[in-house]
Amino acid sequence: MKINRYKSRFAILIIQVLFFQLSVFAQQNVSADKKADEKKVAVAYGELSADAVTSSISTVSGDNLKKNTNYNVSESLFGMLPGLFVEEKALEPGSAKLNMFIRGKSTFGNASNAPLVFVDGFERDLSELTMEDIENISVLKDAASCALYGSRGANGVILVTTKRGAEQKTSYTFRSEYGFQQPTKLPRFVGSKDFAKFYNEALDNDGLSNLKYSDEKIAGYDNGNSVLNPDFDWANEMLAASAPISNVNFSARGGNQSTKFYVNIGYLNNTGIYKGTDKYTDYSTNINYDRYNFRTNLDLIVLKGLSVKMDVSGQISTKNAPNSSTSSIWNAMYKYPTHLFPVMAEPGTLGGTPVYYNSPMGQITELGYDRISSRYLQSSIQALYEFDGTLKGLSVGARYAYDNIYSITENNTKTFGVKDVLGKTTSGDPILSQLIGKNSTVPVFSISGESQLRRNSFEAYSQYVKNIGQSTINALIMYHQDKQYVDQYSPYAFQTLGGKLHYGYKNTYFAELSGSFSGTEVFAPKNRQNFYPAASAAWVVSNEDFFNTTKGIDYLKFNTSAGFVGNSSVGERFTYRQLYVNSGSIIFGRGNTAILYGLAEGTLPNIDLKPERAFKFDIGMNMKLFSSLTLDATYFIEERSNILTTSSSQISSVLGVAVPNINKGKTSVSGVDASLIYNKQLRDVGISLGLNLSYYNSVIKEINEQALPDFASYQLQKGQAIGSSLGLQAIGFYQNDAEIASDPVKPQFGTVKPGDIKYKDQNGDNKIDDYDRVYLPGLNMANVDLGFQIGLNYKGFDISAFLNAQLGESIYLGDSPLLFWPLTDESARITQYVADRKPWTPGNATSANYPRLTTQDSPNNYRRSDFWMINGDKLLLRTLELGYALNATTAKKLFLANARVYVRGMNLFSLDHLKAVDPAAMSGYPMMKSFQMGFNLSF
Amino acid sequence: MKLKKIFFILSAILIVTSCDYLEPDSLSLKYKEDVYQNLSYIDQVLTSAYSNLPAGYNDIDGSWIASASDEAEEVDASKKIHHFNIGNWNEFNNPDDVWANCYKGIRKTCDFLEGTDTISWYAYKGNNEVEYTRRKVLLKRTRAEAKFLQAFYYFELVKRYGGVPLITKKLNLDDNGAIIGNIARESFANCVQHIVNLCDSVIACPELSVAWSATEDGYAGRASGGAAMALKSRTLLYAASDLYNQPGLSSVFGYTDVSDDARKLRWESAAKAAYAVIATGKYTMQPYNLIFTLGSGRGTEVIFERRSGSDNVFDKANYPIGFEKGATGTCPSQNLVDAYEMKADGSKFDWNNPIHAANPYAGRDPRLLMTILTNNELFGLPARKVEIWQGGLDGLPRQKATKTGYYLKKWVNTALDFSLNNTTFHQWIYFRIGEFHLNYAEAMNEAFKNPTYKNTSIGYMRSAIEATNIVRSRFGVGMPGIPATISYEDLRQRIRNERRVELAFEGHRWFDARRWMIGSTTLGSDLRGVNIVKTGDNTFLYTPTVVEKRVYDTKMNLYPIPQSEINKTGGSIIQNPNW
Known part of the structure; x- marks a missing residue:
């Protein structure tokens, strides 16, 4: 298996060399000229000229995105599209995707905030895509642009268009990238000696001084890491300096009048950061993600007026990984002691104790490996007939897609035993315990997860476009249906009948009416189909006769829209009927079987039961100044209703059965998305600057919450933002027993001792309990997202950088207790972060910045309070790229149309308030920065 | 015109093809209408009602109620059970909050009883008489089981909270989503009466065996007539106890008539109910150590149990730390160890007696070593001596070594090798006959305040002393009898101690201390352990120590009603005193 991997790498090398040769010797004439065609904007079911767009849509080109990611499409979208929020989270190789939200979160509970994603007209997931294939990505944000998606439109829509052929001489593009990744910021831990001191401090605090580490033992750690006095760091032992990543793509694009094509084939490999994983000759236990992708997009003219598109694409991937979950491995790294036993107790046997028997090193090397194989296959056919003669302008079309996603997890399971260090012999040799656990040699094969998704979509539409004098009419009627079959579950079905009427006058005034009857299988029959109407209008002021462009304003346009859209991903299905469900089990009879x-x-x-309904209103403007500056800004309001809220908050559990969620919740969201682009060519120097802004503010209007006593009315969620949280307010530490005894305010979370966190009694009842929790500042996700793009080019050189700031989030350190709540949950490590803050002791009572250490449970300290909340604002240098392209004449001499080499760094730099660890990876696989170099050849 | 036509035709085609596209595929869904037509579904509904029975083992966040009482301490500081020990529990936070679970069980029994109420199986009559009769008998038997379960769930509530809302029918919601009907707390007396009535109707059901015979092995674990008698006995014993018979109590928290006469009658009915279990003659006492490792077999002593599959979760959790994958879990307390009498004469163990202190586990009530694993005892597979002394394999300062100097033996299968992932069957015993001798003894002693009183002509076949001595003299234990000269007050203490020892780790102590209203001096007293220092080969120095200061307040005799329940009912559910 490992051999296969090398084989495939070797194959790539051969291919790379081959194509380089080809590119050098290819006898091809290339026309580098591109038609400067009018800018078109993808809208629901078609495209419109930029002028005619009446709704809120933002678009970004695939080329622009490619710089931002190794391979994961959602990773490329940070800050790129105004109105789109991407939630940052570390991903291990082969992990699916990041959460995205358009204009933030508008719903709560089990309902989904995720936008609908359509690729080439069909619902598909972004993770099914390859960066290379993307022509552009648009986000549809308002009701007018989403009305045709009806009951799925409320969270916004992401439209992806893939590359297609063109009427041109065939051009070939070869792109190859190679690079490596390194963790951005791993948490640091104190060494064994300091740990022992801190642990003694904790024992003193607990009144367990008799169990302290002896001075002799502590002194032993001075002599460096040894079996008897271990002092090491799991990360050093287990993680390689870097992990390689490589990516190759070869595509061809071309065509004539009757046939156009785009084909691409690519390969990606990304290895995990673990080391020591090649111990066994027939397999590796490291993470290794191999992905092959392909696409063929064909455009055929079958008859005059009848065009057909046939697309086939797919991904086939295999991920090798340790047979232990990532969270288990990393939790063990942050938790397992590094002062009690060595990594290896003796050659071939890992260290451990009956408590710490699952050594993190063993988890990545000795538990065997998993292999997850998946495939995405997508195929579609579309036919469009355009009438001629008296019916010119009318077209009818239909399309059908069949997609299949399949994945299977194979486990190859092995076990290992560990040995504890019990003491030393008189001669100073370590005495090891019996083997704790059992060693096995051959991994046992089993299959743990198999899942299949099938998706059938069908669509038919008819469009009529006509210019009558100064008016233009564009009418559309469409029907859509799709069904997704996931494993054994009742299929997910959608059906929409919709239409729109777009009217333009003098290319200056535009208005559009659109609407759909849209439904899903989720709801009660009477509520399944709903009508979602929208209206929008635009005024291109700069096209008016009176408008004078000499004053510097080249272009000015206003637009506004209003309408309704729905959200049917409410988190449950069929709950409009009383069902009987599997519930509990019992064993009867001798034998217990x-x-x-x-x-x-x-x-x-x-x-x-019915879908959520959103009313959206947008007003926006677009202007160009001094032929170099473009400003786009939109203000929006959304009123979401029918959100499912629990009714259990009001119904006593003496009822004895789960009570339904009811459509009572309401939210209100408003905000701004804006972009500012500056492009200028100064002789040889080209400058492009771009700033994207996304901002939203949400308010829960109704959540059907449980009544609260008057003295705690400040805890009502109504009126709060979505994602805000309750916590206590810390007001220092108890300094001594006298203070605890004399304080009239009594904490109710167990006995407090000096050095424990003191909280504010919010309601004056002299008790600190859950009623003293108040809303703490900050949300669980950023509500301001800024993207700043800088590009410069000079002759053949170009440099670009992309900065992204995310503001408004609060980080709760309690989400990562192993790092911030020392010694909890059997944790036997203390982070430098904790040490730096000087935990409270009687000696440093006034200067301490951290509560006392304890080996015991500490329910008073370790609970949500503002002591554990950190401002999550951050700024990241997501991409920095430097490239050099051959000039056209040189390229031509080499028979190339285009040649560019580049180096790129990703996540090279960040600023945040936490500092101790990357906020995007407080547990689990680390956040990675990467360095890459690559080249791009077209011929 | 042509255009319009095309649009029209197109739309018509689309609409016609779209029929039923959104109907769910209901093959995998079961609707209410189908359930009560189908015998196996009906049986499954009853199964589900059983499934809410408490698991016994590890049933509170991986620990159990014994570790909240003065029986033991949980070694793992992160377990929720510690909230009890440090007094950090209240109407917002209760590790043993069974409220919702019990009402779920109760609703399932109501659903079963209502759903089967109208079933006649009439279609089989005349058609297939054998099947008709079988189904009729089955219906009656299973309905009796459902009633028993409802009584069981109510007792679980009443013993914790006092009087609770008495829900005897499936509640429904009105159009506004509110519960239809009154859900105030019912009086304690009526709740007890409801439990007793249910038990009586189960006992009177001829289709339900008093005890599952050897030919009915497949029913083991199901409720029986004997189980209903046992539940009735325990309920009446609790009801007669001090906690629910305090003067001036609101009727929700206990009886309002607490005159001596009224209380005497309560103790008498408790005695009668206890004797009824014994009088069935179906249950006999077994060797003490065998009862708790019955595995998948059947014990002659067992009246009602919950059976579980083969695993080692509980055993692993409680094996000493020095054994592979042992996690210590329950650390039995010195308080409990001290309660075991001296075998020779039934006298108390005394640390001040140098002979006792030097060899504290010798010459004790044999149940001590059947319940608790002590230092230097042979244990496990492969067997070795347990080293609880400081520096020993199973002792401090090893992390997670026992805090008290003891490990648990009762219920634990002592011969499992976890490196081979050995597993074992378990059963959790709710009722066994030993308890009912003690229930009888306690009720007789309290009713007649005379240790030797009996009157065979009115059904009091044994005296309190005789009943206690039956337990003490059980096979393999053979503790000397309590002399007839004892006063009734002293006998009360002896019965309480007997109950503590005999029923240790069976979920009794926590509630017994409450109903006897001795929580402050028992559950609230220091939880003690023993320090063990090795002084030579097989010689040790034992020094009792305090492991934990426990917090107990008399208001804790009754659990607080969850605050959320009070909020949701707008105050129609009132809180227990002083919470």
Whole structure:
């Protein structure tokens, strides 16, 4: 298997060399000229000229995005599109995708905030795509642009268009990248000696001084890492300096009048950061992600007027990984002691104790490996007939897609044992315990997860476009249906009948009416189909006769829209009927083998179950100044209603059965998305600057929450932003027993001792309890997202940088107790972060910045309070790229159309308030920065 | 015109093809209408009602109630059970909050009883008489089981909270989503009466065996007539106890008539109910050490149990730390160890007696070593001596070594090798006959305040002393009998101690201390352990120590009603005193 990997790498090398040769010797004439065609904007079901767009849409080209990611499409979108928020999270190689939100979060509970993603007219996931294939990505943000998506439109829509052929001489593009990744910022831990001192401090605090580490033991750590006095760091032992990543793509694009094509084939490899994983000759336990992708997009003219598109694309990937979950490995790295036993107790045997028997090193090397194989296959056919003669302007079309996603997880499971260091012999040799656990040699094969998704989509539409005098009419009627079959579940079905009428006058005034009847299988029959109308208008002021462009304003346009859209991803299905569901089990009879499974009433029905409904209003402007500056800004309001809220907050559990969620919730969201672009060519120097801004503010208007006593009314969620959280307010530490005894305010979370966190009694009842929690500043995700792009080019050289700031989030350190709540949950490591803050001791009582250490449970300190909240604002240098392109004449001499080499760094630099660890990776696989070099050849 | 036509035709085609596209595929969904037509579904509904029975083992966040009582301490500081020990529990936070779970069980029994109420199986009558009769008998039997379960769940509530809302029918929601009907707390007396009535109707059901015979092995674990008698006995014993018979109590928290006469009657009915279990003659006492490792077998002593599959979760959790994958879990307390009497004469163990202190586990009530794993005892597979002394394999300062100097033996299968992932069957015993001798003894002693009183002509076949001595003299234990000269006050203490020892780690102590209202001096007293220092080969120095200061307040005799329940009912559910 490892051999295969090398084989495939070797194959790539051969291919790379081959194509380089080809590119040098290819006898091809290339026309580098591109038609300067009018800018078109992708809208729902078609495209419009930029002038005619009446709704809120932002677009970015695929070329622009490619710099931002290794391979994950969602990673490329940070800050790139005004209105689109991407939630940052570290991903291990082969991990699916990041959460995205258009204009923030508008709903809560189990309902989804995720936007709908359509690729070439069909619902598909971004993770099914390859960066190379993307022509452009648009986000549709307002009701007018999303109305045709009806009951799925409320969270916005992301439209992806893939590259297609063109009527041109065939051009070939070869791109190859190679690079490596390194963790951005791993948490640092104190060494064994300091740990022992801190641990003694904790024991003193707990009154367990008799269990302290002896001075002799502590002194032993001075002599460096040894079996008897271990002092090491798991990260050093387990992580390689860097992990390689490589990516190759070869595409061809061309065509004539009747046939156009775009084909691409690519390969990606990304290895994990673990080391020591090649111990066994027939397999590796490191993460290794191999992905092959392909695409063929064909455009055929079958008859005059009848065009057909046939697209086939797919991805086939295999991920090798340790047979232990990433969270288990990294939790163990942050938790397992580095002062009690060495990594290896003796050659071939890992160290451990009966408590710490699952050594993180063992987890990545000795538990065997998993292999996850997946494939995405997408195929579609579209036919469009355009009438001629008296019916010119009318077209009818239909399209059908069949997609299949399949994945299977194979486990190859092995076990290992560890040995504890019990003491030393009189001669000073370590005494090791019996083997704790069992060693096995050959991994046992099993299959743990298999899942399949099939998706059938069908669409038919008819469009009529006509110019009558100074008026233009564009009318569309469309029908869409799709079904997704996921494993054994009842299929997910959608159906929409919609239409729109677009009217333009003098290319200056535009108005559009659109609407759809749209439904899904989720809801009660009477609520399944709903009508979603929208209206929008635009005024291109600069096209008016009176407009004078000499004053510096080259272009000015205003637009506004209003309408309704729905969200049917409400987190449950079919709950409008009373179902009986599997519930519990029991064993009867001697032998204890006959397990009987129970059946019981499921959740009581919400006979009125219906989709969320959003009213959206947008007003925006677009202007160009001094032929170099473009400003786009939109203000929006959204009123979301029918959000499912629990009714259990109001219904006593003496009812004895789960109560339905009811469509009572309401939210209100408003905000701004804007972009400012500056482009200027000064002789040889080209400058491009871009600034994107996304901002939103949400308010929960109704959440059907439980009534609270008057003295705690400040805890009501109503009126708060989505994603805000309750916590206590810390006001220092208890300094001594006298203070605790004399303080009339009594904490209710167990006995407090000097050095414990003191909280503010919010309601004056002299008790600190859950009623003293108040809303803390900050949200669980950023509500301001800024993207700043800088590009410069001089002759053949270009440099670009992309900075991204995310503001408004609060980080809760309690989400990562192993790093910030020392010694909890059997943790036997202390971070430098904690040490730097000087935990409270009687000696440093006034200067301490951290509560006392304890080996015991500390329910008073370790709970959500502002002591554990950190401002999550951050600024990242996401990309820095330097490139050199051959000038056209030189390229031509080499028979090339285009040649560019580049180096790129990603996530090279960041600023945040946490500092101790990357906020995007407080647990699990680390955030990676990467360095890459590559070249791009067209011929 | 042509254009319009085309649009029209197109739309018409689309609409016609779209029929039923959104109907769910209901093959995998079960609707209410189908359930009560189908015998196996009906049985499954009852199964589900059983499934809410407490698991016993590890049933509170991986620990259990014994570690909140003066029986033991949980070694893992992160377990929720510690909230009890440090007094950090209240109406917002209760590790043993069974409220919602019990009402779920109750609703399932109501659903079963209502759903089966109208079933006649009439279609089989005349058609297939054998099947008709079988189904009729089955229906009656299973309905009796459902009633028992409802009584069981109510007792679980009443013993914790006092009187609770008495829900005897499936509640429904009105159009505004509010519960239809009154859900105030019912009086304690009525709740007890409801439990007793249910038990009586189960006992009176001829289709349900008093005890599952050897030919009915497949029913083991199901409720029986004997189980209903046992539940009735325990309920009446609790009801007669001090906690619910305090003067001036609101009727929700206990009886309002607490005159001596009224209390005497309560103790008498408790005695009668206890004797009824014994009088069935179906249950006999077994060797003490065998009862707790019955595995998948059946014990003659067992009246009602919950069976579980083969695993080692509980055993692993409680094996000493020095054994592979042992996690210590429950650390039995010195308080409990001290309660075991001396075998020779039934006298108390005394640390001040140098002979006792030097060899504290010798010459003790044999149940001590059947319940608790002590220092230097042979244990495990492969067997070795347990080294609990400081510096020993299983002792401090090893992380997670026992805090008290003891490990748990009762219920634990002592011969498992976890490196081979050995597993074992378990059963959690809710009722066994030993308890009912003690229930009888306690009720007789309290009713007649005379240790030797009996009157065979009115059904009091044994005296309190005789009943206690039956337990003490059980096979393999053979503790000397309590002399007839004892006063009834002293006998009360002896019965309480007997109950503590005999029923240790069976979920009794936590509630017994409450109903006897001795929580402050028992559950609230220092939780003690022993320090062990090795002084030579097989010689040790034992020094009792305080492991934890426990917090107990008399208001804790009753659990607080969850605050959320009070909020949701707008105050119609009132809180227990002083919470």
